[in-house]
Amino acid sequence: MKHSGAILTAGPVSAHLVKLTVPMIWGIFAMMAFNFTDTWFVAQLGERELAAMSFTFPVVMLLISLGIGMMAGTSSVLARAIGAGQTERVQRLATDALLLALILSAVCTAVGLLTMDPLFAALGANEQVRPLVKEYMSVWYAGFAFILVPMTGFGVLRATGDSAIQGKILIMASVLNLILDPLLIFGLAGFPRMELEGAAVATVLARGASLAAGFWAVHFKHGLLTFTPPTLNEFRASCASLLHVGLPAAGTNMIVPAATGGVVAIVATFGPDAVAGFGAATRVEQLTMVVFFAMSAVIGPFVGQNLGAGHHDRVSDALRVSALFCAGFGLLVAAALASAAEPVIGLFGDNETVNAVGRTYLWTVPISYGAYGVVVVVIAAFNGMGQPMPAVAISVTRMGILYLPLAWLGAQLAGIPGVFLGASAANLLAGALAYGWFVRATRSVRVASDTPPVTRP
Numbered sequence: 007m008k009h010s011g012a013i014l015t016a017g018p019v020s021a022h023l024v025k026l027t028v029p030m031i032w033g034i035f036a037m038m039a040f041n042f043t044d045t046w047f048v049a050q051l052g053e054r055e056l057a058a059m060s061f062t063f064p065v066v067m068l069l070i071s072l073g074i075g076m077m078a079g080t081s082s083v084l085a086r087a088i089g090a091g092q093t094e095r096v097q098r099l100a101t102d103a104l105l106l107a108l109i110l111s112a113v114c115t116a117v118g119l120l121t122m123d124p125l126f127a128a129l130g131a132n133e134q135v136r137p138l139v140k141e142y143m144s145v146w147y148a149g150f151a152f153i154l155v156p157m158t159g160f161g162v163l164r165a166t167g168d169s170a171i172q173g174k175i176l177i178m179a180s181v182l183n184l185i186l187d188p189l190l191i192f193g194l195a196g197f198p199r200m201e202l203e204g205a206a207v208a209t210v211l212a213r214g215a216s217l218a219a220g221f222w223a224v225h226f227k228h229g230l231l232t233f234t235p236p237t238l239n240e241f242r243a244s245c246a247s248l249l250h251v252g253l254p255a256a257g258t259n260m261i262v263p264a265a266t267g268g269v270v271a272i273v274a275t276f277g278p279d280a281v282a283g284f285g286a287a288t289r290v291e292q293l294t295m296v297v298f299f300a301m302s303a304v305i306g307p308f309v310g311q312n313l314g315a316g317h318h319d320r321v322s323d324a325l326r327v328s329a330l331f332c333a334g335f336g337l338l339v340a341a342a343l344a345s346a347a348e349p350v351i352g353l354f355g356d357n358e359t360v361n362a363v364g365r366t367y368l369w370t371v372p373i374s375y376g377a378y379g380v381v382v383v384v385i386a387a388f389n390g391m392g393q394p395m396p397a398v399a400i401s402v403t404r405m406g407i408l409y410l411p412l413a414w415l416g417a418q419l420a421g422i423p424g425v426f427l428g429a430s431a432a433n434l435l436a437g438a439l440a441y442g443w444f445v446r447a448t449r450s451v452r453v454a455s456d457t458p459p460v461t462r463p
Contacts, residue, residue: 019320019323019324019327020327022308023301023304023305023308023324023327023328026167026169026304026307026308027169027297027300027301027303027304028300029169029170029172029173029174030169030172030173030300030303030304031173031296031297031300032173032176032177033169033172033173033174033175033176033177033300034173034176034296034299034300034303035293035296036173036176036177036179036180036181037176037179037180038292038293038295038296038299039180039184039293040179040180040183040184040209040212041289041292042289042290042292042293043180043183043184043187044059044183044187044205044208044209045059045285045286045289045354046353046354047187047188047191047192047205048191048202048205049286049354049355050192051191051201051202053278053279053282053355053357053360054134054135054138054278055138055201055202056282056285056286056354056355056360057135057278057279057281057282057285058131058135058138058139058142058202059142059202059205059285060270060281060282060284060285060286061126061129061130061131061135061139061270061281062139062142062143062146063266063270063285063288064129064264064266064267064270065118065125065126065129065143065267066146067262067266068260068264068267069114069118069150069153069154070153070157070259071256071258071259071260071262072110072114072154072256072259072260073107073153073154073157073158074157074255074256074259075252075253075254075255075256075257075258075259075260076103076106076107076110076154076157076158076161076248076252076256077157077158077160077161077164078161078251078252078255078256078306078386078389078394079103079161079248079249079250079251079252079253079255079256079389080099080100080103080158080161080162080165080248080252081161081162081164081165081306081307081310081389081390082165082251082255082306082310082389082390082391082392083099083165083247083248083250083251083392084096084099084100084161084162084165084166084310085164085165085306085307085309085310085311085314085390086310086311086313086314086392087099087314088165088166088310088311088314089310089311089312089313089314089315090314090315096165096230097229097230097231097232098232098236098240098244099244099247099248100162100224100230100231101230101231101232101233101236102236102240102241102244102245102248103158103161103162103244103248104155104158104159104162104224104231105236105241106158106244106245106248106249107154107155107157107158108151108154108155110154111150111151111153111154111155112151114147114150114154115147115148115150115151118143118147118150119144119147119148122139122140122143122144122147123136123140126139126140126143129267129270129271129274130270130271130274130281132278135278138202141201141202141203141206142202142203142205142206143206144203144206145203145206145207145210146206146209146210148210149206149209149210149213149214152210152213152214152216152217153213155217155220156175156213156216156217156219156220159217159220159221159223159224160172160175160220162224162228162230163220163223163224163228164303164304164306164307165307165310166228166230166307167307167311168223168227168228169303169304171223171227172220172223175216175219175220175223176216178215178216178219179212179213179215179216179219180212182211182212182215183208183209183211183212186207186208186211186212187204187205187208189204189208190204190205190207190208191204191205191208192204250392250394251389251392251394253394254389254394254395254397254398255389255394255397257398258385258389258394258397258398258400258401259401261398261401261402261405261406262401262405264405265405265406265409265410266288266405268410268413269284269409269410269413269425269429270284272413272414272417272425273363273422273425275417276363276421276422277359279357279359279360279363280359280360280363280422282354282357282360282363283351283359283360283361283362283363283364283367284363284364284367286351286354286360286364287351287363287364287367287368288367290343290350290351290364290368291367291368291371291372294339294342294343294372294375295375295378295379297335297379298332298335298336298375298378298379298382298383299382301328301331301332301379301382301383302382302383302385302386303386305324305325305328305383305386305387305390306386306387306389306390307390308320308321308324308390309321309324309387309390309391310390310391310392312324313390313391313392318448321387321391321448322445322448324387325383325384325387325441325444325445325448328380328383329380329383329441332376332377332379332380332383333376333377333379333380334376335376335379336372336374336375336376336377336378336379337376339372339375340372340373340375340376343368343369343372344368344369344372347364347365347368347369348361348365350368351364351365351368363422366422366423366426367426370423370426370427370429370430371426371429371430371433373430374429374430374431374432374433374434374437375433376437377433377434377435377436377437377438378433378436378437379437380437380440380441381400381401381404381433381436381437381440384397384400384440384441384443384444385397385400385401385440387444388400388444388447391447393447396443396444396447400436400439400440400443403436403439404432404433404435404436405432408431408432408435408436409428409429409432411428412427412428412429412431412432413425413428413429413432414428415428416428
């Protein structure tokens with residue numbers, strides 16, 4: 007194997023986190039820009055097309071969450087194995103993770119294509135918008151393997167501590183999507199005008215390029231693949247290890263778009279323009295959350311390697327540093343968005359209702375971004391520890407117990423602004439819960455590891 011082993015178990019904690027996070031910032035920013043680019047070009051087609059893409063967002067994020075779960079499970083299991091020096095097991099697990107991702111993508115494609123009409127009708131897409139939604143999602147579903155398999159490969163790379171190559175691959179995919187979007191959406195340079203379908207084709211092609219690049223990095227750079235077929239028992243054992251964290255992590259991430267779908271349905275009661283404004287604002291939000299997502303991408307492998315090596319103090323230090331940074335950076339982001347909300351939302355068109363909803367969102371929700379950053383970092387840290395159920399509980403609490411009910415109540419009391427006030431309150435409460443929970447969990451792990459085993463006569 008060519009990777010350098012447990013490189014995160016020695017040296018200054020803050021320095022490691024910065025070194026890992028910076029390349030991931032650019033990579034995740036590129037992928038957020040990927041979505042922003044799609045939304046901006048589609049917005050030039052009209053409000054109906056923008057509303058259609060906004061309806062696809064919860065479903066797309068639901069399936070992307072499966073990829074995030076596979077990344078988390080793969081990264082957690084491999085990082086702990088690397089920290090413990092189990093090199094042969096790492097290679098078997100990495101290979102089996104990619105095979106499992108391929109199988110899951112085929113299942114999701116089949117289910118997605120068969121359920122489009124009832125699903126999007128349930129989300130509130132009317133008969134005028136639904137054909138456009140199907141136009142986009144038919145292509146997106148068909149290319150889902152190009153999304154799920156490379157995301158799983160990124161989990162392999164994260165486990166090694168190599169965040170730089172993943173960042174480069176994500177930037178490459180985003181640039182390719184930026185080039186393809188106008189060509190395929192508007193039919194430039196001799197390409198057919200495909201409009202909304204063209205945005206989906208551009209996405210699939212760009213993701214396909216990331217699949218090829220990811221395979222090169224995993225196999226040729228790090229030597230983490232084996233072409234020896236697993237026995238059925240080996241594959242079952244690998245799947246059990248991967249899914250122990252991967253399934254709850256996927257569920258944790260699926261809770262967010264599923265609940266967001268519920269919020270979209272609440273917003274849809276105020277009309278399609280309100281949905282379009284909400285969709286535009288949440289795409290802007292994704293770009294501003296890049297640093298938090300980058301930190302969550304690296305905290306899991308850091309925790310996993312150090313837990314595998316028995317360095318519990320380094321785990322606690324990493325959380326403390328990350329939480330302090332989230333709080334400070336979140337306030338800076340909130341101030342920036344409050345001052346720039348009007349021109350930023352104006353980039354998506356001149357419909358006053360759309361712009362008013364988008365501005366209201368960016369004036370209300372960002373004050374809670376620092377707390378949300380703590381939530382995503384803590385969830386990733388729990389997954390890195392191999393304890394996915396607290397992460398599930400935190401996410402369920404934030405979205406199901408806090409966000410949805412508070413958004414509904416806010417809508418009844420104050421309309422659209424009330425929905426967004428509910429979102430902000432949910433983030434703040436969940437952030438405090440998440441931090442306290444992880445502090446207690448790390449203390450319990452340290453006490454358990456320091457307790458000598460009971461000897462029986």
